[in-house]
Amino acid sequence: MAEIQEFDQALIQGYLENLGVSVVERMLDLYIQQSAIYLQEIEQAIATESQDDWQESCHKMKGAAASFGLMNIHAFMADIEKSTLPWAEKDQLIEQASELNVEAIESFKAWLAKVS
Numbered sequence: 132m133a134e135i136q137e138f139d140q141a142l143i144q145g146y147l148e149n150l151g152v153s154v155v156e157r158m159l160d161l162y163i164q165q166s167a168i169y170l171q172e173i174e175q176a177i178a179t180e181s182q183d184d185w186q187e188s189c190h191k192m193k194g195a196a197a198s199f200g201l202m203n204i205h206a207f208m209a210d211i212e213k214s215t216l217p218w219a220e221k222d223q224l225i226e227q228a229s230e231l232n233v234e235a236i237e238s239f240k241a242w243l244a245k246v247s
Contacts, residue, residue, distance in 0.1 A: 137238055139200035144246075152247040159239065162199045166192060166232055173225050180218050192228070201235045204228065 146155050169192040176184035193208035211224050 137201075137203050138235065138242070139202055140242070142200040143239075143243075147246065152243070155243065158199065159236070159243070162195060162201075163236060165195050166204075166236075169195065170225065170229055170232070173228075174222075177218055177222050177225065182215070185214075185221065186212055196232075196235075199239075201232075201239065204231050204235050207231055 143155065146158070150158075169188055172188035173185065173192065176182075176188055189208050189212040193205055193212060196202075196205040196208060207228055211221075211228070214221060214224065216224070
């Protein structure tokens, strides 16, 4: 995968200017909650070997990441959303997605602390 900007600073800067830090922090909290739900749904799709559920849950996670400007996780989810790899390999992909998500959230928090 090509190197992707970690997160869309222009988008988030716009959110900060228009909504304020406290709203952006609440948005981040909501993203953290939702992404955990989506990752659980993806893991359930793996457990039941449901391609439809896999694609739907990956798509939701991709959209959530995009709306919050988390470009790395968005790009990763876009890459795997329609994957037809064996389920064991998909399980490894979701481990990677979880790690990327944690990294993106921590990076975002560090950036937000600097700019606010």
